[in-house]
Structures are given as structure tokens and as C-alpha cells.
Amino acid sequence: AHAADDAHAEDGHGGTGSDFVKLNNQFVVPVVQQDRVAALVVLSLSLETRANLREVIFQREPKLRDAFLGVLFEHANMGGFNGSFTKSDRLDLLRTALREVARKEFGEDVVNVLIESIARQDTQG
Structure with a gap:
């Protein structure tokens, strides 16, 4: 059992607690x-x-990752990862788009998509 499972076991039946599911691998998006x-x-x-x-x-x-990558590539193509890419308004737009595709797959039980870490590495050139 995962530690996260145990943390939410105390909610009991009809509990309103959230569960947090970390996706296994990082997403790498070319700019x-x-x-x-x-x-x-x-x-x-x-x-x-x-x-x-x-x-x-x-x-x-795999299907969710494919949908998320589509959103992330579109965000990159619109310049979302250029300049001050960690500004809250830019990240809010990205979170909203990710949440929408997650809800298409899993319904309204998806409360949010959380960005746990984000880093940009410029390439040599």
C-alpha cells in the first residue's frame, strides 16, 4: 500500500478528503x-x-500522458514557457487546460492538476 492511501483511509465512507495521485514520470517539453x-x-x-x-x-x-503532452506542447507553441513562464497567470492557464483534459478522461472527480515542479533548461546554440 502507498503511504498516500493510508493518509486518506481515515476519511471513511462518504468522506470529502482529496486523494493525490502523482504521475510516475516527468514530462519533458521542447521549446x-x-x-x-x-x-x-x-x-x-x-x-x-x-x-x-x-x-x-x-x-x-498512457492515454492521460498523451493528452497532457498535447496541452503542454500547445502551451509551448503559444510562448507559454518563454520569458517569465512561472508567473501565476501563465501557470493558472496551464493548470486549467490540464484539468480540462483530465476531466474529459475521468470526469468531475478530478479536482485539480497540480504542478509539483517545473524547470526550464536552455539549450546551447
Whole structure:
């Protein structure tokens, strides 16, 4: 059993506590400028859920990762990872888009998508 499972066991039946499901691997997003990779952005994401979706999320993780990568690539293509990419308004837009695709897959039991870490590494060139 995961430690996170034990932390939420005390909610009991009908509990309103959230469960946090960390996706196994980081997401790596290329930032392309002038037809070359100018940087790589690396993110770690977790889902905050109402229901006990942990096993279902892990079963469907490849599909979810594909959908998340689509959102992340679009965000990069719109310049979302350029300049002050950690500004709260930019991250709020990204979180909202990620939450929408997670809800398409798992419904309203997905409360939020949490960005646990984010880093940008500029490439040499």
C-alpha cells in the first residue's frame, strides 16, 4: 500500500478528503524557436481527485500522458514557457487546460492538476 492511501483511509465512507495521485514520470517539453529547440521544460504533475481513482488513473496513464503532452506542447507553441513562464497567470492557464483534459478522461472527480515542479533548461546554440 502507498503511504498516500493510508493518509486518506481515515476519511471513511462518504468522506470529502482529496486523494493525490502523482504521475510516475516527468514530462519533458521542447521549446522551439526559429526551427530549433531553444529549451527543454521539465514538469512533474499530480492529480487531486475526490473519488478513489488511483488504480484507474494508473491503468489509463498512457492515454492521460498523451493528452497532457498535447496541452503542454500547445502551451509551448503559444510562448507559454518563454520569458517569465512561472508567473501565476501563465501557470493558472496551464493548470486549467490540464484539468480540462483530465476531466474529459475521468470526469468531475478530478479536482485539480497540480504542478509539483517545473524547470526550464536552455539549450546551447
